Amino acid sequence: MTTLLWVALPYACLAVFAAGHAWRWRHDQFxxxxxxxxxxxxxxxxxxxxxxxLGAFGVIGGHALGLLVPASxxxxxxxSEHAYHVVSLSAGTVTGVMLVAGLALLIARRLVNGRVRRVxxxxxxxxxxxxxxxxxxxxxxxxxxNMLGGGYDYRETIAVWFRGxxxxxxxxxxxxxxxxxxQLHAIGGFLFLALWPFTRLVHVWSAxxxxxxxxxxxxxxxxxxxxxxxxxxxxxxxxxxxxxxxGR
Amino acid sequence: MRIRAQVAMVMxxxxxxxxxxxxxxCKQTWTNREGTEYVWFNNVETKPGIxxxxxxEDQERWKGGWxxxxxxxxxxxxxxxxxxxxxxxANPDLPTLDDYYEPATFDKDILVNAPAGLTDTPVKRxxxxxxxxxxxxxxxxxxxxxxxxxxxxxxxxxxxxRMPAAAAAKVKFEFEKTFMFHLPRICEHCLNxxxxxxxxxxxxxxxxxxxxxxxxxxxxxxxxMxxxxxxYKKVYVNHATGKAEKCTFCFPRIEAxxxxxxxETCVGRLRYLGIVLYDEDAVxxxxxxxxxxxxxxxxxxxxxxxxxxxxxxxxxxxxxxxxWIGAAQRSPIWKxxxxxxxxxxxxxxxxxxxMVWYVxxxxxxxxxxxxxxxxxxxxxxxxxxxxxxxxxxxxxAELFTAGDADAAAGVLMKLAAMRSxxxxxxxxxTVAQELLDGIGMTAEQVEAMYRxxxxxxxxxxxxxxxxxxxxxxxxxxxxxxxxxxxxxxEGGPGMTEQFHLSEGAGARAGLFRRTDGRRGLSLNxxxxxx
Numbered sequence: 001m002t003t004l005l006w007v008a009l010p011y012a013c014l015a016v017f018a019a020g021h022a023w024r025w026r027h028d029q030f031x032x033x034x035x036x037x038x039x040x041x042x043x044x045x046x047x048x049x050x051x052x053x054l055g056a057f058g059v060i061g062g063h064a065l066g067l068l069v070p071a072s073x074x075x076x077x078x079x080s081e082h083a084y085h086v087v088s089l090s091a092g093t094v095t096g097v098m099l100v101a102g103l104a105l106l107i108a109r110r111l112v113n114g115r116v117r118r119v120x121x122x123x124x125x126x127x128x129x130x131x132x133x134x135x136x137x138x139x140x141x142x143x144x145x146n147m148l149g150g151g152y153d154y155r156e157t158i159a160v161w162f163r164g165x166x167x168x169x170x171x172x173x174x175x176x177x178x179x180x181x182x183q184l185h186a187i188g189g190f191l192f193l194a195l196w197p198f199t200r201l202v203h204v205w206s207a208x209x210x211x212x213x214x215x216x217x218x219x220x221x222x223x224x225x226x227x228x229x230x231x232x233x234x235x236x237x238x239x240x241x242x243x244x245x246x247g248r
Numbered sequence: 249m250r251i252r253a254q255v256a257m258v259m260x261x262x263x264x265x266x267x268x269x270x271x272x273x274c275k276q277t278w279t280n281r282e283g284t285e286y287v288w289f290n291n292v293e294t295k296p297g298i299x300x301x302x303x304x305e306d307q308e309r310w311k312g313g314w315x316x317x318x319x320x321x322x323x324x325x326x327x328x329x330x331x332x333x334x335x336x337x338a339n340p341d342l343p344t345l346d347d348y349y350e351p352a353t354f355d356k357d358i359l360v361n362a363p364a365g366l367t368d369t370p371v372k373r374x375x376x377x378x379x380x381x382x383x384x385x386x387x388x389x390x391x392x393x394x395x396x397x398x399x400x401x402x403x404x405x406x407x408x409x410r411m412p413a414a415a416a417a418k419v420k421f422e423f424e425k426t427f428m429f430h431l432p433r434i435c436e437h438c439l440n441x442x443x444x445x446x447x448x449x450x451x452x453x454x455x456x457x458x459x460x461x462x463x464x465x466x467x468x469x470x471x472x473m474x475x476x477x478x479x480y481k482k483v484y485v486n487h488a489t490g491k492a493e494k495c496t497f498c499f500p501r502i503e504a505x506x507x508x509x510x511x512e513t514c515v516g517r518l519r520y521l522g523i524v525l526y527d528e529d530a531v532x533x534x535x536x537x538x539x540x541x542x543x544x545x546x547x548x549x550x551x552x553x554x555x556x557x558x559x560x561x562x563x564x565x566x567x568x569x570x571x572w573i574g575a576a577q578r579s580p581i582w583k584x585x586x587x588x589x590x591x592x593x594x595x596x597x598x599x600x601x602x603m604v605w606y607v608x609x610x611x612x613x614x615x616x617x618x619x620x621x622x623x624x625x626x627x628x629x630x631x632x633x634x635x636x637x638x639x640x641x642x643x644x645a646e647l648f649t650a651g652d653a654d655a656a657a658g659v660l661m662k663l664a665a666m667r668s669x670x671x672x673x674x675x676x677x678t679v680a681q682e683l684l685d686g687i688g689m690t691a692e693q694v695e696a697m698y699r700x701x702x703x704x705x706x707x708x709x710x711x712x713x714x715x716x717x718x719x720x721x722x723x724x725x726x727x728x729x730x731x732x733x734x735x736x737x738e739g740g741p742g743m744t745e746q747f748h749l750s751e752g753a754g755a756r757a758g759l760f761r762r763t764d765g766r767r768g769l770s771l772n773x774x775x776x777x778x
């Protein structure tokens with residue numbers, strides 16, 4: 001069970017994440033879109049969407065910092081454990097609250113507005129449910145455990161296990177001792193990665209940074225030659241004018 | 249100099265009767281799908297009026313097109329690159345569906361399934377095509393048709409707001425005191441397209457061969473910046489696929505040398521299609537001219553004279569086929585824009601260099617002449633009225649010359665002089681030299697212009713060279729070996745059952761595809777089976 005949860009599942013999810021993206025990119029360029037619904041509803045989106053996206057950037061950055069940067073490195077560059085804790089907790093709470101508020105607005109928008117509700121696909125519903133669950137678990141861990149509770153040093157356990165996955169040395173014993181809310185968040189996180197390529201989240205990889213330096217007007221030359229044209233419409237018209245014979 | 253060819257259109261507004269045939273045939277061809285109910289690649293507006301979508305010409309509100317920044321450089325009105333990306337999560341300038349209209353469908357089953365012997369007539373009711381809920385139809389793409397509701401809303405026309413106050417005050421929306429004309433609009437396929445420039449993913453592009461502006465459906469990621477950047481609001485979001493769609497200038501037909509659907513089916517025969525040659529390197533300078541009244545001439549100057557041997561040589565050096573150069577020389581567009589100078593661009597002040605130009609309507613002016621108690625058959629009276637009355641010349645100027653009333657009046661005078669000249673020419677055979685002097689044209693020019701405007705045949709109105717094919721037979725074989733149709737993408741027009749008529753149910757029902765690609769109805773059902 002331990003191996004299944006903390007070794008097999010992460011690798012399976014990462015494999016689905018990679019293979020799923022490759023498959024979707026090759027076979028579904030047409031479906032690779034943000035699926036914007038601002039046309040249908042703009043008022044709630046203009047508040048909710050920036051909150052959600054900016055909050056998500058902060059949360060993703062926070063996860064990268066917490067999971068990928070070893071505690072020994074921050075200590076070596078002179079950041080004390082306490083300073084790290086204060087920064088991560090405050091920044092994590094602020095961006096987390098933005099994310100929660102944005103997500104709540106976006107979910108409410110899908111429920112309240114009939115137009116948007118109608119274009120919400122099953123995959124959208126799965127995605128929103130998953131996102132909501134992950135955010136609740138994450139906020140429970142950050143606010144409930146670290147701010148109000150006794151605190152838990154995930155940098156010595158979860159982060160080490162997480163990095164171990166990429167060195168092919170997953171230390172499962174580090175996870176079995178972690179609090180339940182962290183365990184659930186970690187498992188959910190990997191399942192979320194597996195879900196990613198099959199949702200509208202793929203638009204993240206199309207963030208249009210190239211727009212900053214490309215020329216404004218794009219010209220394209222036809223790649224394939226055009227087939228030979230048919231007869232001119234006037235010729236067809238004149239041919240049709242000839243009296244119809246009764247034969248054939 | 250980088251010489252390019254552009255497929256362009258001119259519409260003669262005097263001949264538009266507002267029948268909406270262009271809109272309907274276009275919709276049947278391109279946008280009769282889920283997600284595009286509200287999408288009109290071609291729509292016909294009544295002017296004065298607020299237009300479709302509502303108030304689309306109000307660029308203070310929608311931030312479409314280009315402007316000059318404080319240092320005189322050309323920038324998108326909605327902001328530069330970084331600002332655009334910062335607004336990618338929610339576009340503050342995007343119209344919502346309420347600015348277009350909520351598409352409706354009707355529960356016709358009620359009529360079909362009504363039991364016999366009802367005392368009341370069953371009534372079908374409108375339901376929202378988006379939510380399925382019953383709804384009241386309160387707006388549509390041609391809601392203002394022929395000034396419908398103008399007394400309530402038409403003073404919201406952004407062109408009236410920009411007109412000089414004294415002239416705007418003269419525009420009345422009372423019966424017998426007003427004027428109107430129809431304005432058919434398609435995508436302008438601009439030389440300096442704001443939509444292409446605003447597309448973050450680079451999915452929108454201008455075709456190098458013929459200048460048609462298209463959206464690559466595979467590369468569009470739904471950032472919806474094109475919709476707000478286009479000052480003509482001619483890029484739409486397909487709310488079912490989440491991708492942008494726009495008028496394609498019927499490129500499959502143009503490639504085959506055929507006119508667009510809207511032109512082909514135009515009842516008034518007011519559309520002209522042809523090639524113009526232009527210098528790509530001159531586009532930016534022309535769009536950046538500071539004085540808005542100088543924009544019209546700057547835009548005209550971008551076009552290259554196809555009869556100039558130097559231009560001809562440059563075109564040949566650039567690899568342009570002889571057929572295209574010949575088409576550019578016979579182009580009705582070149583004649584109307586550059587030779588007779590009676591076609592004007594729609595809102596040149598947007599600085600996109602639009603490629604659908606308009607011959608402004610003389611009829612509302614003649615109505616005004618009659619109302620003023622003058623003789624609308626007397627050129628002198630017409631000239632004076634055009635100068636004095638300023639209605640609706642100031643209005644036409646807002647639409648077509650960035651507010652330069654003299655430029656708009658000059659075009660109207662040419663049209664008025666042509667009518668008077670042809671009238672005396674036809675009645676007693678005399679040549680009214682003073683009329684010709686007044687507009688600075690020769691008798692041959694005026695008579696050729698009259699012919700082009702009034703009686704030009706199909707081949708004179710539509711001069712479209714087929715896309716060049718070096719080895720036609722080989723290409724035909726290649727095309728035939730492809731079973732799949734390029735329009736068969738998900739949500740594309742090819743996905744509807746009745747689209748491909750050459751096989752399946754349609755063919756059996758007596759429909760067939762003619763050799764020019766058009767649908768035909770077989771009168772003899774036995775034909776083709778034997």
